[in-house]
Amino acid sequence: MSLPRVALIGAGGHGISHQRVLHALSLSGCVSVAALCDRQPVVSDLLPGVPFFTDHEVMLAEVRPDVVIICTPPHTHLPIALSCLEAGADLLLEKPPVMSLAEHRRLSAAVAESGRLCQVGFQALGSAALRSLVDAEPNGPIGVFGAWWRPDTYYSRAPWAGRRSVGGRPVFDGALVNPFAHALMQALVLAGPGFRPAQAEVARYRTRNIETDDTTFLRVTGVDGRRITAAVTLASAVFLAGEIRVGGAALEYPTDRLRLPGEDTFREVPGRAGLLGNLLDHRADPAVPLLVPLDRTEAFTTVAAAIVGSAPPVEIASRWLAPHPDGGGCVLPGIDEVVREVAETGELPSAVPWAGPSSLVSFVQ
Ligand SMILES: NC(=O)c1ccc[n+]([C@@H]2O[C@H](COP(=O)([O-])OP(=O)(O)OC[C@H]3O[C@@H](n4cnc5c(N)ncnc54)[C@H](O)[C@@H]3O)[C@@H](O)[C@H]2O)c1
Numbered sequence: 001m002s003l004p005r006v007a008l009i010g011a012g013g014h015g016i017s018h019q020r021v022l023h024a025l026s027l028s029g030c031v032s033v034a035a036l037c038d039r040q041p042v043v044s045d046l047l048p049g050v051p052f053f054t055d056h057e058v059m060l061a062e063v064r065p066d067v068v069i070i071c072t073p074p075h076t077h078l079p080i081a082l083s084c085l086e087a088g089a090d091l092l093l094e095k096p097p098v099m100s101l102a103e104h105r106r107l108s109a110a111v112a113e114s115g116r117l118c119q120v121g122f123q124a125l126g127s128a129a130l131r132s133l134v135d136a137e138p139n140g141p142i143g144v145f146g147a148w149w150r151p152d153t154y155y156s157r158a159p160w161a162g163r164r165s166v167g168g169r170p171v172f173d174g175a176l177v178n179p180f181a182h183a184l185m186q187a188l189v190l191a192g193p194g195f196r197p198a199q200a201e202v203a204r205y206r207t208r209n210i211e212t213d214d215t216t217f218l219r220v221t222g223v224d225g226r227r228i229t230a231a232v233t234l235a236s237a238v239f240l241a242g243e244i245r246v247g248g249a250a251l252e253y254p255t256d257r258l259r260l261p262g263e264d265t266f267r268e269v270p271g272r273a274g275l276l277g278n279l280l281d282h283r284a285d286p287a288v289p290l291l292v293p294l295d296r297t298e299a300f301t302t303v304a305a306a307i308v309g310s311a312p313p314v315e316i317a318s319r320w321l322a323p324h325p326d327g328g329g330c331v332l333p334g335i336d337e338v339v340r341e342v343a344e345t346g347e348l349p350s351a352v353p354w355a356g357p358s359s360l361v362s363f364v365q
Contacts (some may be wrong), residue, residue, distance in 0.1 A: 004280055005034035007063055007089075009056045009080060010071035011042040013158065014094070018069045019046045021276050030280060035063045056080055060087040067279065070094060071121075073160045075169040078103050081118070085110050090117040090283060092276055095181055096172040096304055097297055104301040108294055118294040119279045124182035125189060125292045126278065128271035129256035134190060136260050138247030143343030144187050144230040146180055146242025146254075147336040151328030154234070155210050162210030170308065174204065176216035177304040180232040180242070183253050184218075187228045187244055188299045195299055196363075198223045200306050203348050203358040204313035207235040207321055207332055213313035215335065217348045217358070220303055231342035231349075237324055238336035245343060306361040314356030 006025075008018050015038070023046040025031045036044060037053040044050065053059035060068075060083060068089040070080050078098050084091055091111075097120045098104050111118045124130065155162035160171045176184055188195055200220040204213035215233040232242070244251045248261035257266040273291060281288040321330035338349055349355050 003030070003032040004066045004283065005063070006031045006067045006069065006276070007035040007037065007059060007065035008069045008071065009037040009059070010094075011036040011038040011044065012040055013071070015042075015071040018071055018276070019044055021274060023047060025276065030277070034065045035059050057083060060084060060089070065089050067092065067283075069276065073158065073166070073171070074173070075099055075160060075166055075171045078107060081107055082110055085114040085116050088114070088116070090279065092119045092121060092279055093294075094121040095185070095297070096177060096301065097294060098301060099170045099172055100305050101298075101302050104294070104298055108298075111294055117279060117282065117290060119275050119290055120292045120294055120297045121275060122182060122185045122292050122297065123272065123275050124186050124253060125296075126273035126275060127186075127256050129251055129258045129269035130186055130189065132258055132260070132269050133249055133251050136249060138190075138249045138261060140247040141227040141229065141346055142187050142190055143245045143346065144183050144228065144232070144242070145240065145339040145343035146183060146232045147236035147238060147240040147339050148179065148234050149236055149239065149324060149331065150179070150214070150234040151324070152208055153328065155208070162212055164211040164308065172304055172308055174212040174216055174308060175214050175232045175234050176218060176230055177307055179234060180216075180230070181300070181304070183232070183242055183244060184230060184303065185297065185300050186251070186253055187230065188303070190244065190246060191222060191226050191228055194224065195222045195226060197221070197299060197302055197306070198363055200303065200361045200363070201348060201358045202307050202310040202361065203356065204307070204310065205316050205354070205356070206313040207316050207330055211312075212308070215316075215332065216307065217342055218303070218307060219346060219348060227346060229343055229346045231339035233332065233335045233339055235330070235332045236335045237322075237331040237333070240336050240340065243343075302363060306363070310359035310361060311357070316354045320354045
């Protein structure tokens with residue numbers, strides 16, 4: 001049997017990590033790397049000699065790949081994904097898959113019409129620790145927190161970073177919809193496959209000169225009454241890797257350390273299934289479940305669109321900020337305690353001096 005021929009569109013930036021996976025899978029004889037594509041020249045030490053294209057349409061026409069990995073900026077995903085489906089390719093589409101619920105439904109319809117597959121790049125759903133937590137069926141409200149630091153240069157790394165829109169297209173950026181997107185997606189999975197958002201309160205803040213937020217608070221309630229409260233920041237001098245807490249259990253989501261109800265300490269639950277490997281396994285044997293089919297991410301798109309579509313972030317005045325000890329920008333002292341408390345209590349912050357109003361969003365059912 002011939003090997004699946006895989007192409008990568010968006011070979012620079014985060015695409016390097018996909019190059020590594022392709023390199024490993026080609027060494028083990030699982031794939032043939034058919035093409036790399038990027039608007040910018042990309043010299044690949046990992047995949048020398050692989051045909052390189054600067055235009056994905058030309059690449060699709062000339063190479064006719066079986067599978068395409070799309071790792072371009074978020075606002076470019078939909079048109080590229082539609083072209084790939086039309087060219088008969090299955091997709092590994094980076095997260096966030098698309099920029100609105102309307103786009104999500106359009107892509108979902110195109111996937112169904114084409115009969116192709118679309119796996120979305122939420123690799124945290126391949127976590128064995130998450131599976132153990134889901135299997136334990138913990139009840140009650142879900143709390144998510146995390147406190148990280150990103151210097152100001154993080155927002156100059158790409159033309160879409162920190163932006164609300166580029167070229168008239170909305171962009172999903174912001175602490176919870178981008179760097180912490182995996183935590184939000186995992187929380188939505190924990191809320192159950194039937195979780196449909198009914199209402200959300202969103203409070204967004206920025207500590208620097210960006211269009212989007214670097215500190216996000218969200219309380220979303222499902223039609224079944226289940227509540228997820230998330231509180232995350234990229235402006236903390238104190239690092240909290242981040243946890244999802246529910247019903248006496250806690251998952252430290254970046255590290256796969258888990259504490260189930262009744263347990264005193266965290267233990268590591270190793271194992272993460274790779275999304276490209278899983279897509280290839282599913283293509284070969286449909287009995288192998290696809291880990292992150294596009295439909296599984298519709299609640300994420302719904303909630304993320306509500307976050308980026310809510311009132312612009314409140315700027316936190318410089319008097320509440322302090323320089324990061326390493327330089328490179330400012331931090332919000334005490335924000336690590338605030339995000340933990342919000343996730344624990346389910347109450348959005350109001351007693352801090354920099355608190356602003358929250359936006360209320362009702363979802364059409
Ligand atoms: N799954 C994860 O953990 C994870 C981590 C980081 C980024 N991402 C996602 O990966 C995607 C890319 O992020 P990034 O930070 O690498 O962005 P980026 O802006 O650095 O772009 C990636 C590459 O795409 C190229 N590109 C842009 N438009 C293109 C086009 N039309 N055709 C071909 N190439 C094009 C750019 O030249 C660049 O080399 C985003 O969707 C992002 O959210 C996912």
